[in-house]
Amino acid sequence: MKFFIDTANLQQIQEAQDLGVLDGVTTNPSLMAKEGISGEQNVIDHYKAICAIVDGDVSAEVISTTYPEMIAEGEKLAALHPRIVVKVPIIKDGIKAIKYFSSKGIKTNCTLVFSAGQALLAAKAGATYVSPFIGRLDDISVNGLDLIAEIREIYDNYGYETQILAASVRHSAHILGCAKIGADVMTGPISAIVSLLKHPLTDSGLAQFLEDHRKVSQLNSN
Template sequence: MRPSSGSCPAHASPARAPGAAARRCARSEGVRRGRRELLGGSDRRTPVDNLVAIAGIGLTPLRPVSPDLSFRELVLEVCRLVPGPVSVEVTAVDPEGMVRQARELASWAPNVVVKIPVTAAGLEAISTVSKEGIKVNCTLCFSVNQCLLAARAGAAYVSPFVGRLDDVGQDGMTVVRDTVEIFKKYNIPTKVLAASIRHPLHVVAAAKAGADIATVPFKVLLQMVHHPLTDIGLSRFLEDWRAAGLELELPVGR
């Protein structure tokens, strides 16, 4: 890659170019690589990036996105780009470990929401950290009962997984719908986050079901933006405009 003004070469790393400046350069490139993987393969800010920043983002520590970027650095960069909640998941499976990790993750940035799975250990951890003011997104919910228990433990969000339930022959959206109905009936403040969204129709169904939030993959977000008739209509308008020989004159300086 050819570096432009103010950028770092793609191959720069502390090992090949020692010193504080080289480390900063490598971290900067690592951030760009991480951002490319998170936001659809481009390191240029596009209008779609603003859609990503509307509500928030979720991160699961499955694999490193760059050898020059630690998971903590990635989370901090995302928290800087996204003004809304950023859900970050624990990896411990025991309550003590979950609590320790939740406290650490929550200390990274004020908009971090800690993801904790809805297990017996997870519910114990949620009860502990929620009393400390740490916001929790209870993840891997597949039943209304799990959502109720998570809310009772103090979770700020519950995440019923729609697509994965559909995969095993169950109606995932029913869990969302029933959870929303019960939370409203009993004035439970926990927000319902529809997760495992596979396509735009899931988003519409989640909205109709009353979900507060939908976790939408970047690919689905793009599908929501685009419609073939919009493209055709815009193309025809521009053709008619050019055929008319008109120009849109704007005042100087605008």
């Protein structure tokens, strides 16, 4: 499973890249605003800065909601860097835009997916990635992992090449659940990725090793 980080924070992206497990980045206008990035040129420059850090795909979201505007904005984003993936919402004009981008060889990420039917339409339109928001489903007492399982079954039934990008991942249990089900990608905060390192027996075992080493060193020095 690929690991993407969901942020526009360059320090966090660099931290994940340095960890050696980062495969890509997802961003959106809200994440850009959180980092104080505003204005078209500043946003463009920030995307370029992200692409300079990572080796994998970088999702850049359109803010337009009509087909002609999505095409114009998406083509401009795609031209910024070969790693840019155009992120498009699952609306009627969005599906049309995904079909267009697919025909032009432009990678797409169909976002704000909350049902298997939406994911099916995205795959038929040729989306590179589909992003079901599992954390937001959990927020309304719906099991987000069940949606991942449904999409996986449908895609496997018909051999769709669209990759399932589990989005709105909150914690390590989400990541492991997605990995068991067969999600192709997960995207979440750096905290969720680093949390996979944590286990109390690892901590206690390391503490014991270090204590034993200290005792042996003291004996040798005497």
